[in-house]
Amino acid sequence: MRTSLTRLAGAAMVALTLAGCAGTSGIVDRFGGQSPNDLLSQAQQQQGSEAAATRLQAAELFQRQGDNQRALDIASSLDRSVLSSDQQLRWALLTSRIGLELQDPQTVLAATDVLDSAATLPDSERNTLLERRGLAQAMNNQPFEAAQTLTALQQRTDDTQLNDTIWRQLNRLDPSQLDQLAGQGSVAAGWVTLAQLQRQQGANIGTLTNAISQWQSNNPRHPASRRLPTDLGKLDEIRDQEIRRIAVFLPQSGPLESIATAIREGIETRADDVRSQGGQVPELVFYDTTGQDIESLYARATMEGAQAVIGPLSKEQVSQLETRDSVALPTLALNYGTHDRNSARNLFQYGLSAEDEARQAAQRGQLDGHHRAGVMVPDNEWGSRVLGAFQNQWQQEGGELVSVQNYDPSASATSAVKSVLNGGRGRPDMLFLLALPGYARQVPPTLDYYNAANLPIYATSHAYEGSPQPRLDHDLDDVMFVDIPWLIPEAAAGGIDALPFESTRERLIQDDQPAMIKLHAMGVDAFELARRLPVMSAIGGFELYGATGRLAPGQDGRVVRTLPWAVFRNGQPTLP
Secondary structure, X not given: OOOOHHHHHHHHHHHHHHHOOHHHHHHOOOHHHOOHHHHHHHHHOOOHHHHHHHHHXXXXXXXXXXXXXXXXXXXXXXXXHHOOHXXXXXXXXXXXXXXXXXXXXXXXXXXXXHHHOOOOOOHHHHHHHHHHHHHHHHHOOOHHHHHHHHHHHHHHHOOHHHHHHHHHHHOOOOHHHHHHHHOOOHHHHHHHHHHHHHHHHOOOHHHHHHHHHHHHHHOOOOHHHHOOOHHHHHHHHHHHHOXXXXXXXXXXXXXXXXXXXXXXXXXHHHHHHHHHOOOOOOEEEEEEOOOOOHHHHHHHHHHOOOOEEEOOOOHHHHHHHOOOOEEEEEEEEOOOOOOOOOOOEEEEEOOOOHHHHHHHHHHHHHHOOOOEEEEEEEOOHHHHHHHHHHHHHHHHOOOEEEEEEEEOOOOOOHHXXXXXXXXXOOOOOEEEEOOOHHHHOOXXXXXXXXXXXXXXXXXXXXXXXXXXXXXXXHHHXXXXXXXXXXXXXXXXXXXXXXXXXXXXXXXXXXXOOHHHXXXXXXXHHHHHHHOOHHHHHHOOOOOEEEOOEEEEEOOOOEEEEEOOEEEEEOOEEEOO
């Protein structure tokens, strides 16, 4: 069973919806005092529809007794085709409820297929199944489908209990998805307007709360107007925490100087762009971290009126900070520490982590139905770190790692591809690839040579140089990969105009190399995250659709970056 952050985050939603569905168990008769085991014995003496109906009764009783797994096993194995219409509905209600309680969205989605049949369902049961379908889609990392289902249900029922779940899904949509959702009814359109307000004004708490109040005045009958999502309701509590001065801790010399310079350019350009558009921008004060003690930097910044910090960039300094109980000022570090978790209160960590991409590839492979992964990573420390991230996520998701090849990046890919296909515990059904473009381009033709042309390949962003090169990249056709929205605009957002912070991108991109674009984009997102630090601390479901991906702080303050997927077709990145 999948145990991703999305799945775990669904537990509260499930508890809420099932608490509201207690009355649906009344559809089950009491079966004359028979035990579920008695009913199963009885079913063995019956045939056809009679046996299936008795097994359904037994499954319902097991569920009411709290034995969900036994109930699901019985319900899944009985012959549904011989059940009557009423029994089909009882089966769907039973199985969907169990699926939610077991955090198993696939079971719920299969059970709610009854909604797509020609059968006429009572309104109450139809609404229950629609809600469960929406919750399952949310757990199954399908935010757009979940938002569609739940806003359509709310259009029918006006149920404000759906508000928090709908809001969490909207925060995960890109701009083109929001625009598409807005055309699906007045309730959906109202939600989209509210989500767009939050994105446009979210860095200024006072402006945002005023805008929300105005939206409520303009939409008094909308479910979200009558009962704001919990996350938005918390904004009033932090109105006095507006950030007006940010200290930026970056090295101005040494091995990290060039990276720091590019990040600083992204920060300053974004701030200037917001200012030129009439937005309120915190003052930025830069501090050179070269040879400086981190305590002294915090003391200076605090004395000079800083309310938040961007940085440090050094992994060593971030690792020092994350072992503390707290940091002196709310801080967005620009790297990830080396410890198992971040223990410091008010410390958030953000960076361009290949490990995030590896974990995302593992999740996508599982969602696509693969279970036996082969892996190719370079034979170095970077490859080991990324392999560890992929392996942990893959096995956590229930997959088997059948073959791992630590290849020599300077050698031909031929022997490594042959080994990954034949040197493990059987043939893989997918390949995870960490490789730079020159090496990555060798892999698909070599798979063809070894009669494995149909083996799906999931790659990190490193397989793409960052600009379309059809002649060079045609060998990568059908390879799936992730990358930052700014580098794959058509796949990420439906075009350049829909990209996050596009006006800033236009000022930065010019003749940049892809690596420089990524660092500039990181600076842009660092600025946007830092001025939202009070919101990030107060709101459990905070997400930012940024230049480097969808950004969401985990429970320990480490920001998880989710990137859009693309696939090579005719040597160019396109929508999968």
